Amino acid sequence: MSAGIQIGDVWVPGRVLTAPMTGITDLPFRRLASRLGAAYVATEMVAAAELARARPDVVRRAAVGEGLPLTVIQLVGRDPAAMAEGARMAEAAGADIVDLNFGCPAKEVTGSACGSALMRTPDLACRLMQAAVEATSRPVTVKMRLGWDDAHRNAPLLAKRAEEIGVRAVTVHGRTREQFYTGVADWAAVGEVKAAVGIPVIVNGDILTADDAREALRQSGADALMLGRGVYGRPWLAAHMERALADGTVLLEPDRDGRLGIVIEHLRASVAFYGLPLGLKMFRKHLGWYVEQAPWPADPLERRAAKGRLCRLETPEAVEQALAALWLEVTHSGNPGVDIPPQLAETAVA
Template sequence: MNIGGVRLANPVISAPMAGVTDQAYRTLAREAGCGLVCTEMVSDQALIYGNSKTYTILGTGDEPRPLAVQIFGSNPEYMARAAALVEERGASIIDINMGCPTPKIVRNGEGSALMKNPRLAERIVRAVAGAVSVPVTAKIRKGWDDLSVNAVEFAQILEEAGVSAITVHGRTREQFYSGRADWDIIRRVREAVKIPVIGNGDIRSGPDALAMIKRTGCPGVMIGRASMGNPWVFAEAVHYLATGEIPPPPGTGEKIATALRHLELLVKYKGEYIGVREMRKHAAWYLKGMPGAAKLRDQINRVGTEREMREMFCRLLPGNLTAANDTVMIAVSKININGIE
């Protein structure tokens, strides 16, 4: 799959998610085989005014490429300046957020609020595309609400303005993430434009990814919430699309080893204080469905050091893993609970 001049190794793409898709998460998604990862959304004005926290969201700059950076705003001039800044930082693709439903974003006329103002959205795309040499994409929704479903017309306007690809989330802003995603509107968008359309919404497995492609004709799929605490969904989707087979699910040992690696990466990139606290939400996702997870989650939410959190996770390690899990045991053994290999 190609987005402008950027070639992806496979059509499985990680959705940008605020508070989730930081550099630690992106590392794990890549290791799981994801064809393209994206940063959390970043504010155009925060980039322009040099907000240090915002630049932390972009990562250390040494990540493998391709890397998409998602920016949001409602002022074409500011968005163009912000896009040029992230291109300088090495972005392979610049994605424009036109789908975020959260009140604090839409109140400012940003995110999915732009779907109510297609001419402003067009001006933003033209300004950004004119300011950078890398491909520009946009992530949109079905529409604002059921009375204003305009994804098809909106996508055509963005294509004419210069985007190289469009991701469509099959829900309206009014739905947020409730109900079922409308894959038929994604198909209608795909049929109405000549650029690649990426399908997003309700993809939780390899079979879901293939079903999205078959139902919509999209060349790519984007996975979001299903990957939280579950980077294996990317590996499953890539493998299933290539072979039609579902790989074995991760065992407890592999889940714990990956959670420990996630913790290690968070501490590496953000320091112990922030990394441990940000890991708490990820821990809840990794632990979901495990025996004793509810009690352990409560305990993890009270720990303050990396060592304490490692010890908590290691309590869940099975006493006897089968020979098939020997590689997992090796992975776990390399992550000493003191953080020293």
């Protein structure tokens, strides 16, 4: 497996990319995943028209900040003029890559003729791509699905038109919009897109393990892969999967000390970025996933109960104390090798 992927004039130093996800890949998450070794973590989906109007919550979704090795801002919209302005603003904000969303299946997005609805209106999709390519000097990429439904799998044709317009890479989720997230991703169908274009193709959908990654790349012939829901509660996944693919080994998860440090770092970053009480509210979904993904408590019912207790707490200090207590409980129950990291002990345990 090669060391990375070239997208226009941008070298991405890895082939395991992290998808843009609304409510997930905010600046605290992107900083954390990047620090843990992720090569590419896109922003949340940003509405181009609202970004152009500088709506505060939308600007926050596009926040680039410092300490990121690569900035990818994803735009969604249906108006070419707004898409052009959004692309210009993304470049001015420091975007290395501008990504366009033609893949989101959510009803509130497709109902506005955006996201994967654009696969039903390829001429409009092409006008949006043209507007973005002409508005920015940064590489423009597109994320799409196989098509709207099984009767209209037009991803290869749309990707070919994108290449002709000047789009520098395409990511394809191996489902149609009609499928949402049901069934299984069709990685082999992504291979039809790869055969149709000369630009890099990135395969997406149902990639959770190193074996999944190897099979997705094999079936699709793609140049790279993109993780989505697999990173919930696992911001380290991209970096660890990159290593597993590089050396052919199994994918290793952080030990308990490492997990505790990551959870608390993420909590503090969220509070620092959003302030209180919003920072804690925004973090709770991540907290739930961290607990769900932990291999302990061993009993799933106990794990769910711990998740419920943690997500009802109303201050960051209470969450840190409860996390420390949970880690100590695991240690004292006879599970090996769990100590509170010294750098966290003073503040995690009041």
